[in-house]
Amino acid sequence: MKKNILFLCTGNSARSQLAEALMRHMASDQYQVMSAGMKPEDVDPRVHQVLAERGVCADNLQSLSAIDIHDQHFDVVITLCDKASNECALFADSDALIHWDFKDPKPMEGVEGFRDTFDGLQTRIALFLMLNGENQHNVVGPVELFKIMSDPLRLRILMLIEDEQALTVGDLTKILDVSQPKVSRHLALLRDGGVLQDQREGLWIFYRLAEQLPVWIRHTLATVRNGNPGMINQEKLKLTQIKDRKKPGFSLKTHSQIGA
Structure with a gap:
């Protein structure tokens, strides 16, 4: 059975959209992936630009309000900014609450900040998948x-x-x-x-x-x-x-x- 994973940030317009697309790309069928924001905004066009550059599918990316999905169960919730981490109470029944703090690339000019965020997320997601693969057993905690x-x-x-x-x-x-x-x-x-x-x-x-x-x-x-x-x-x-x-x-x- 697929596990549900949610990426959460303030605007759901940059970091969490990159994370959602990347996790889908890298995890194959391991997870059902979503992203949401506390104050959702339109997806930044630079997200699509960077994903296209790196060969990652950007289909079906859209901004969602965390409030609208607060009654859904997620196995893992990963927050990507400090403000969102304070709202984890919305998903208190999640099996795992994780915080990765990434600087918001939206205020920066150009696309380079989005590329840096993509690279940082790729590293974090690769480590997460390596350490949480399907064949991992809790032999010792x-x-x-x-x-x-x-x-x-x-x-x-x-x-x-x-x-x-x-x-x-x-x-x-x-x-x-x-x-x-x-x-x-x-x-x-x-x-x-x-x-x-x-x-x-x-x-x-x-x-x-x-x-x-x-x-x-x-x-x-x-x-x-x-x-x-x-x-x-x-x-x-x-x-x-x-x-x-x-x-x-x-x-x-x-x-x-x-x-x-």
């Missing part, structure tokens, strides 16, 4: 994830596995300088929480990120790793010094393959 990551040892374990893709208990014990029971205890917690999965290969058991891990969690782990590149330097160096280290022979999907 944000609160649980950040509780897991709040422990320094568990965080290093996750960063190492995110980096190496698969490691054994023995590998982690050697490079983290902690006892095997302690490492195993943390691995078991991560596995039982749905973040990791284990896979046996001969005498070795490898731990890897769970195949059904939502993309938003993978994205969070990758962001932490890339934003703190020196976090596990010493552990990485120790890993290279392990002689005859057993590496997995099974196929490992990359992040891009899983998120595709």
Whole structure:
């Protein structure tokens, strides 16, 4: 079943019209998309100009009053300006209320402001669709994830596995300088929480990120790793010094393959 998504801004004449057309273009059949305004005005002609330049269909774009559709249920409501964000109470039964603040391009001369808004919306929508795809499962919620990551040892374990893709208990014990029971205890917690999965290969058991891990969690782990590149330097160096280290022979999907 398609989810209903609403883009909301003040005039429903520029930002929300671009967002509506873009979401329809990028999301295919995932969402039923609408836009509305608190004080609707005619659609700015520059909206059509920019959409035509970028090859995005502008059919059926029209200004709507948020008041007229306040009794409709929307799974997601995304506001695009501060004034509209104050009117979210109109759609209090929505499953998700999101605010993206974009500067109004209408007062600017020419078309460049509309092009910049289009580009910004395209980036936001692409990320939204990547993190909210049809195959995403709520294995673990944000609160649980950040509780897991709040422990320094568990965080290093996750960063190492995110980096190496698969490691054994023995590998982690050697490079983290902690006892095997302690490492195993943390691995078991991560596995039982749905973040990791284990896979046996001969005498070795490898731990890897769970195949059904939502993309938003993978994205969070990758962001932490890339934003703190020196976090596990010493552990990485120790890993290279392990002689005859057993590496997995099974196929490992990359992040891009899983998120595709």
